Amino acid sequence: MKLINKVTASMLLAAVAIPASAVAAQPTEAMDPITIEGQLPADLDELPEGPKIKGFITARNGAQMQVMSEDGTNVSVLVAEATKVRSTGGFLGLDKDKLTTDALLSGLPVTVETAQWGGGLVATKVSMKDKDLKTALMIQNGTAQRFDQQDTAIAENAAATEALRGRFGDIDQYNVKSQTSVYFDTGKWALSSSDEVRLCEAAAEADAMDNALLLVVGYTDSVGDEDYNQVLSERRAGRVVNYLQQKCGWAPYRMLTPTGMAESDPAADNETEEGKALNRRVTVNILVSKAVDGMEQAGL
Template sequence: MSVISKRAGLALLAGALALPASGAFARQEPQQGPQQATPAGPHNDRDDTLATVYGSPPSDLKGLPEGPDVEGVITARNGSAIQVTSTDGSETIISVGAGTEIKSSGGFLGLAKDRLGPDALLNGLPVKVDTVQWGRRLLASRVDLKARDLRTASMIQSGTRQQFAEQGAAIEENAAVAEALRGRVANIDQYNVKGTTNVYFDTGKYDLSGRARSELCDFAREAEAMDNALLLVVGYTDTTGSYEINQELSERRAGRVTNFLQQQCGWKPWRMLTPTGMATADPAADNGTEAGRAQNRRVAVNILVSKSVEGM
């Protein structure tokens, strides 16, 4: 009979609950046809395939030859079969049936015992299994576990299930928003411009002035009142400096305005087209004068409504 330590049991418990089913269970596919037999007892060969068994295990185990005792952690389940992994890494496939006695021990000196059903055999649960030979398979005659281990496995499994459910709900919600946005703007290259505001910057700077901050939030509120409105943010520079510097500066200006609109003015990110920097392109005024260059150091924020959704 093998012995499993508490420390090793906890390590296997954590691993079993954190990882998907492995080995024979992970690869099994439903099959049609006659029963396939697999050798009984522990094995390490991950190329083995769990046999498909048709019919229920017998409820009367009398007369069946005794099998090995197996001790370890349940690392997978598939119908009426469990996979028990021992501390040495060996994996044993064991069937569970109506004749299997499942008991948990607890209380003072572990003397109190409760009889349980097969549903109590959770992944990650340390168990000690007495077996009998059923054809070329192993059938559990008795499964012993500790009540505290069952409580721990149940709490972890319940918490994991809740976490997956919450994450799944969030993913579905985000997917619905994205799908709605794709439905509104996919394959559309024409928009009606409903309004434009410009914010201006000092030479080489991308900080927002107090006036610019106020104007941006006022403009966002104006856009919010329009159905199906999107914002497009485009940054520009004057001709001072190299192209590389101006390109980076125009992108920084566009990014600064975009962040402010989303973080301070409450504009939803999914209602904004991708911001871009255009360097010295599309000047608003003559770069030959200081006044003209001041007008070109800007970010233009445009309210756009797709022609295909306007009026919906």
């Protein structure tokens, strides 16, 4: 098994120094603002039906919400007063039919039903699972540092990090305990059934380790230009993250920010077809902080 080398690991961890959480949006490119002409419609039932989007919220800004879909594409939708926000059942006194848009926290896995309006999309209904919303609210209310919703994504991630670190103090370095790779066809980011099984096996292995985090990194071969390969590697990483969270039950707050590395750090020679096939991959790294790992090895 080829583990990421120390130089590569340092680069990745520098880029994703703080874990993503159910509260904190994973850093993404800034949302393109949606121009709203007039008032958002009070009745959405008569609007033409739009696509259904399944993924997780990556950013919120006023009436605009950005969702990363299962194929790794970011989709911006508007949230109106008439948008229905529901969970699969009430908990902690919440009524599933009366959730407000305040429940739409960054990092939360959702299914968004949309309608077409003003040349874009407006959410008619946003659905989520009880357990995901409960986790998001617990993290939001339990962080030692209460942060304002207008803080930057970095500040939000920092607050979530403090909640996760707990008694282990300042954790800046990790040990790679295990690595699983899945492979893709040229220009594709779809997972095979065997890959799906391996991802859930990796999540189960990590879940058996105390305080383990997952770092997902996407790669491409050398075919195509740099910009294309960067987007492709991010889509592959996003597809794997979605599957781990939605199908394998891996909690968003135990996931470091996924990274696309394009054709860098090849696993094999890009001059051969066999080598290219090995480079079209996503690696799922199981990480444990060196501080925690050292305590466990010492029997503390």
